[in-house]
Amino acid sequence: MNATTDKQLLPAFGKFIQNLRNIWAEYPDDETRMKKAHRLMEDELLPDPALQEHCKNWPSTEGRKNLLFYTDPDYGFVINGVVRVPGRTGSVHDHADAWVLYGLVDGHETLERFERVDDRSKEGYAEVRLTSANQGQAGHADLVQPYDIHAEQGSDIRSVAVILRSNVLVGRVEQGRYDRETHKYYTGSGPEQIPYELTA
Ligand SMILES: [Fe+2]
DSSP, X not given: OXXXXXXXXXXXXXXXXXXXXXXXXXXXXXXXXXXXHHHHIIIIITTOHHHHHHGGGOOOOTTTEEEEEEEOTTTOXXXXXXXXXXXXXXXXXXXXXXXXXXXXXXXXXXXEEEEEOSOSOSTTBOOEEEEEEEEEETTOEEEEOTTOEEEEEOOSSOEEEEEEESSOOTTTOOEXXXXXXXXXXXXEOOOEEEEOOOBO
């Protein structure tokens, strides 16, 4: 047995994955699955003291990166992490056809939602209007529907989130991106995926 196989998943993370697999097995639609996952994440994963301690050492994901914790081999859901440095501004985007649950483990962020206000007649052009900006606090998760236009803004302190995606995004589908200044709309690949083990 070598050092790698000695490592154990953080117990709360292992349990979260098992519970998600049970949800995916029982319910066929992503909306129901993700709403159940929302409750599970807030009740059992985000309050876990070992996870809260562990996340203090996660590396920054500056430069459009995500930590990749887990991809389910059977159901395809993905668990990522993001670590924002103080003062980080987030760009406006959607997640294409995926549902995304964005759970803050540490710090706080502003979660902005937008609506599209142009008539979609011009290729590569989109006007968006800010409709809400909610303060996201550690312990709470925000469920983002497919094609919802949004941005996550960092704060004056480091912030850390765990993200559950109903489906692999990167390499499967391109996400929408919206430039608020120039109204340019384009699609692109999601963040670079950096494998990272949530082991004790
Ligand atoms: Fe997002």
